[in-house]
Amino acid sequence: MADVSATMDFRRCDAGDKLRGHTRYTVDRYLPGMLHAAVLRATVPSGRIVCLDTAKAARMPGVRAVVTAADAPGKIGIGIADHPLFARDVIRYDGEPLAAIAADTFAQAQAALAAIEVEIAPVTAVLTMAEALAPDATLVHPGWRDHEILLEGGAREGNVAWEATVVRGDVDGAFARPDVEIIESAFRVGRQNHVAFEPRAVVASYEDGRFHIETSTQVPWGIRNATARLLGVAASQVRVTVPPVGGGFGLKFDLAVEPFAALLARASGRPVRLVNSREEEMLTCLFRENAEIRIRSAVTREGEIVGREAVVLMDCGAYGGEQIFLTTMTAHTLGGNYRLGAVRMVSRAVYTNTAPNGAFRCCNGVYNTFALERHTDEIAARIGMDPLAFRRRNVLGDGDLGATGQVFEGDVLGPMLARMDTLRDAATPPRKLADGRLFGRATTVGTWFVFVGPSAATVNMNADGTATLVTSGVEIGSGSMMQSLPQIVASTLGIDPEKVIVRAADTDAAGYDVGVGGGRTTVSLGAASLSAAQEVRTKLLKVASDMIEAAPEDLAMRQGRIEIAGAPGSGRTVAEVATRAQAQIGPVSGTGAFTGAGVPAMPGCVAGHFIDAIDIPVFAVHDCEVAVDGETGHVEVLNYRVVQDVGRALNPRAIQGQIQGGVVQGLGYALHEEVTIGTNGRVNQSGFETYRVPLALDVVPVEISLYEGAPSIGPLGTKGAGEVPILNVGAAIACAVANATGKRVQELPLTPPRVLELLLDQKPDLSLPHIAEDWADNLVRPHGTTG
Amino acid sequence: MALTLNVNGDRRGFTADPVTPLVDVLREQFHLTGVKPVCREGFCGACMVLVDDRPTLSCLMPAALAQDCEVRTVEGLAANGTLNPIQQALEACDAVQCGMCFPGMVVTLTHLMKATPGATRDDVRSALTGNICRCTGYESIVEAAVRALAAT
Numbered sequence: 001m002a003d004v005s006a007t008m009d010f011r012r013c014d015a016g017d018k019l020r021g022h023t024r025y026t027v028d029r030y031l032p033g034m035l036h037a038a039v040l041r042a043t044v045p046s047g048r049i050v051c052l053d054t055a056k057a058a059r060m061p062g063v064r065a066v067v068t069a070a071d072a073p074g075k076i077g078i079g080i081a082d083h084p085l086f087a088r089d090v091i092r093y094d095g096e097p098l099a100a101i102a103a104d105t106f107a108q109a110q111a112a113l114a115a116i117e118v119e120i121a122p123v124t125a126v127l128t129m130a131e132a133l134a135p136d137a138t139l140v141h142p143g144w145r146d147h148e149i150l151l152e153g154g155a156r157e158g159n160v161a162w163e164a165t166v167v168r169g170d171v172d173g174a175f176a177r178p179d180v181e182i183i184e185s186a187f188r189v190g191r192q193n194h195v196a197f198e199p200r201a202v203v204a205s206y207e208d209g210r211f212h213i214e215t216s217t218q219v220p221w222g223i224r225n226a227t228a229r230l231l232g233v234a235a236s237q238v239r240v241t242v243p244p245v246g247g248g249f250g251l252k253f254d255l256a257v258e259p260f261a262a263l264l265a266r267a268s269g270r271p272v273r274l275v276n277s278r279e280e281e282m283l284t285c286l287f288r289e290n291a292e293i294r295i296r297s298a299v300t301r302e303g304e305i306v307g308r309e310a311v312v313l314m315d316c317g318a319y320g321g322e323q324i325f326l327t328t329m330t331a332h333t334l335g336g337n338y339r340l341g342a343v344r345m346v347s348r349a350v351y352t353n354t355a356p357n358g359a360f361r362c363c364n365g366v367y368n369t370f371a372l373e374r375h376t377d378e379i380a381a382r383i384g385m386d387p388l389a390f391r392r393r394n395v396l397g398d399g400d401l402g403a404t405g406q407v408f409e410g411d412v413l414g415p416m417l418a419r420m421d422t423l424r425d426a427a428t429p430p431r432k433l434a435d436g437r438l439f440g441r442a443t444t445v446g447t448w449f450v451f452v453g454p455s456a457a458t459v460n461m462n463a464d465g466t467a468t469l470v471t472s473g474v475e476i477g478s479g480s481m482m483q484s485l486p487q488i489v490a491s492t493l494g495i496d497p498e499k500v501i502v503r504a505a506d507t508d509a510a511g512y513d514v515g516v517g518g519g520r521t522t523v524s525l526g527a528a529s530l531s532a533a534q535e536v537r538t539k540l541l542k543v544a545s546d547m548i549e550a551a552p553e554d555l556a557m558r559q560g561r562i563e564i565a566g567a568p569g570s571g572r573t574v575a576e577v578a579t580r581a582q583a584q585i586g587p588v589s590g591t592g593a594f595t596g597a598g599v600p601a602m603p604g605c606v607a608g609h610f611i612d613a614i615d616i617p618v619f620a621v622h623d624c625e626v627a628v629d630g631e632t633g634h635v636e637v638l639n640y641r642v643v644q645d646v647g648r649a650l651n652p653r654a655i656q657g658q659i660q661g662g663v664v665q666g667l668g669y670a671l672h673e674e675v676t677i678g679t680n681g682r683v684n685q686s687g688f689e690t691y692r693v694p695l696a697l698d699v700v701p702v703e704i705s706l707y708e709g710a711p712s713i714g715p716l717g718t719k720g721a722g723e724v725p726i727l728n729v730g731a732a733i734a735c736a737v738a739n740a741t742g743k744r745v746q747e748l749p750l751t752p753p754r755v756l757e758l759l760l761d762q763k764p765d766l767s768l769p770h771i772a773e774d775w776a777d778n779l780v781r782p783h784g785t786t787g
Numbered sequence: 788m789a790l791t792l793n794v795n796g797d798r799r800g801f802t803a804d805p806v807t808p809l810v811d812v813l814r815e816q817f818h819l820t821g822v823k824p825v826c827r828e829g830f831c832g833a834c835m836v837l838v839d840d841r842p843t844l845s846c847l848m849p850a851a852l853a854q855d856c857e858v859r860t861v862e863g864l865a866a867n868g869t870l871n872p873i874q875q876a877l878e879a880c881d882a883v884q885c886g887m888c889f890p891g892m893v894v895t896l897t898h899l900m901k902a903t904p905g906a907t908r909d910d911v912r913s914a915l916t917g918n919i920c921r922c923t924g925y926e927s928i929v930e931a932a933v934r935a936l937a938a939t
Contacts (some may be wrong), residue, residue: 012883016870018863019886019893020861020868244886246887247885375883657884657927660927661923687828689828694925696911696916697912699926
């Protein structure tokens with residue numbers, strides 16, 4: 001219901017002020033009388049708090065408020081509520097908050113922190129998943145049985161915070177067939193830090209008995225609800241507003257510093273600013289989790305995958321958090337891409353005494369795609385089939401079943417592989433480059449999804465011909481709020497996208513929203529905005545119909561006018577009609593709402609899952625060429641190509657910007673972004689010097705082809721485009737390096753020392769003894785039973 | 788101690804510890820919050836300013852050393868509010884995403900345009916080595932700079 005296309009070459013309107021240095025992010029907000037806060041954090045990974053005395057600190061110069069565990073009675077989490085705001089009696093990770101102080105200056109707040117008297121009795125720490133899963137392991141949560149359960153169905157026991165399983169078909173039968181090869185692969189990946197340039201930051205006030213939290217977040221409603229739960233107040237007592245956000249990437253999909261500032265604001269009666277230092281960001285960011293994966297497949301000589309089983313261990317750190325939800329995703333990522341005869345997979349979120357992990361762009365998908373694609377190459381090698389031919393034969397197509405039994409619609413991956421063939425250099429590549437380096441190439445596929453969920457929007461039509469779009473959406477840099485949403489509203493109303501004013505997120509002004517992430521902004525907020533704009537359109541056409549004396553269905557909205565279709569220049573301007581409407585029936589507005597469709601899965605296939613099927617699958621095909629230096633182990637990316645399923649590209653240039661950026665973030669993950677944890681339980685990489693992110697000289701321009709037309713329930717056929725570009729970068733690089741070196745790549749990142757070890761055959765085959773040989777022995781309880 | 792700085796053509800006195808990083812003085816005394824303290828250890832380049840026309844990391848420079856110098860921040864690069872050629876090119880190429888690194892990027896590239904008007908694509912990439920961006924993957928920034936250079 002629009003007379004002009006929503007596909008536009010619309011430039012984002014926030015660029016000018018960002019280029020002038022005028023944009024005020026949360027870190028740039030200073031309020032009159034504002035106090036500065038700092039958080040005391042544990043410096044051991046595990047311990048019992050014997051004494052925590054803040055009396056002396058409270059008397060230090062400039063100190064206005066001190067808060068501790070006693071001020072925050074609640075616990076939060078996904079699936080289970082296991083996470084208090086402050087350590088209570090027990091310390092579970094290095095960096096865990098113990099107390100927070102607000103003072104007139106930041107220096108005074110820090111000085112007061114040093115005056116808090118703390119005595120901690122050490123407790124043995126479990127720092128790795130291997131340690132956590134050992135039979136006699138110390139429990140990170142000895143009271144795990146007492147955690148409040150928020151979602152029924154997940155199996156839990158000891159250091160296994162959550163376990164999700166998927167079983168479809170007769171896997172034992174498939175593996176016992178006489179005509180199959182059994183291929184087994186093992187993989188391990190470390191953590192990745194988002195390094196959002198704006199750290200997590202908040203300014204909180206307490207006004208009229210309510211908290212006002214101004215924060216750098218992707219999830220205003222999530223912050224509202226979780227803060228209320230931790231503080232033990234009604235959610236309606238918390239208002240969250242969000243200035244422009246200086247980078248999210250999933251880091252800000254969860255609560256961080258907000259409740260500390262809220263408590264201190266209430267205690268002091270003054271606005272309180274709390275900003276994480278870069279070191280705090282590096283040590284306690286909600287990392288992409290480290291993971292360990294074993295996957296086995298039963299494949300016929302002809303290349304049919306008749307059976308597949310896998311065990312995925314994901315380290316959730318000291319608290320369950322996002323990883324509990326992510327156990328669901330393994331079925332759709334590691335269980336994605338290919339047609340499978342029978343399948344069983346278990347994902348376990350494992351507690352360790354390390355900083356909690358969280359969400360990061362294509363969370364779970366990035367390493368499972370790495371594992372799946374490397375495993376796929378190992379299968380192809382075993383049965384003597386070309387890896388690309390194997391993929392063409394097996395990728396999901398129209399009517400195929402996913403791991404949980406959902407039926408996929410449309411042939412998408414097959415044509416995308418064909419599209420990649422047209423991008424790729426047809427010439428036979430050299431095995432060795434002129435300079436002696438090893439040449440490698442790979443083509444990988446990936447399956448991701450749009451995390452749909454509820455969204456709300458209101459469009460207010462102003463008498464001057466502009467429209468105000470009110471949502472809880474946040475502009476984190478991706479441009480969705482600055483480009484796709486105004487384009488959708490503008491095309492529906494036939495006005496310039498410049499004339500759509502996008503209201504910054506405010507939970508007091510707009511309805512519930514899941515948050516900006518999971519590729520859902522254009523889809524969910526876009527669908528709500530579209531339906532709100534359509535209501536406005538209907539109302540305006542009715543008023544215009546009287547003014548122009550033509551039936552509404554004969555009218556068109558374009559170029560800021562409502563006119564008789566086919567008679568340009570007839571009719572009235574939108575402003576004139578809006579003004580008349582305002583006088584006749586009152587100001588015109590429309591509301592819209594959206595949530596997921598709920599695609600069915602096969603009954604009984606899943607246990608402990610948060611979703612059974614994926615509403616909007618998103619596919620990606622990546623291809624790269626690398627040069628590996630045999631002397632140094634350095635990997636240079638020579639070319640990188642992406643064919644991405646976008647449904648429909650509303651703003652192709654903006655999507656290309658997301659793809660280039662996402663691929664480069666993936667190159668960092670694949671090649672040099674490495675997080676390690678010392679024997680003291682602390683993350684070793686405390687800043688930019690030790691954590692190596694991609695620089696301008698590291699990257700190549702990505703060749704991009706946007707694949708449009710795949711089925712989508714998204715508005716106007718759209719799918720999320722900003723999250724998925726990172727999905728198969730680790731996979732593509734790993735497969736290309738394996739192709740170049742002829743070695744078994746089992747770990748990321750492929751730093752020069754790791755590549756050299758491979759080349760020199762000094763790298764022993766990856767052994768994961770804490771994954772039991774028999775798949776069923778890895779389960780807390782058998783699939784389909786209740787605990 | 789009492790210090791005086793010339794920033795974006797304004798001369799102003801204030802009291803601070805002489806080793807206070809210039810970035811903090813610019814943000815807190817001069818309210819120039821375009822200057823971003825992202826890493827505070829001289830790696831990211833988001834706090835880049837021009838000190839006597841030289842790109843300088845304001846997180847590493849003690850404020851007292853900037854006395855008697857001309858300091859120019861990103862806020863001082865758009866004369867009368869009109870974007871300079873590199874800012875215009877970055878806007879035209881839709882290069883900006885979250886925007887936190889752009890104040891430093893703009894300072895570095897403005898200097899490059901002036902100091903090396905014949906800079907090549909590789910010169911641009913080298914010049915950006917000290918400016919990290921986590922969103923864009925650099926390509927659109929490099930492209931904008933190449934365009935701006937070609938137009939001069």
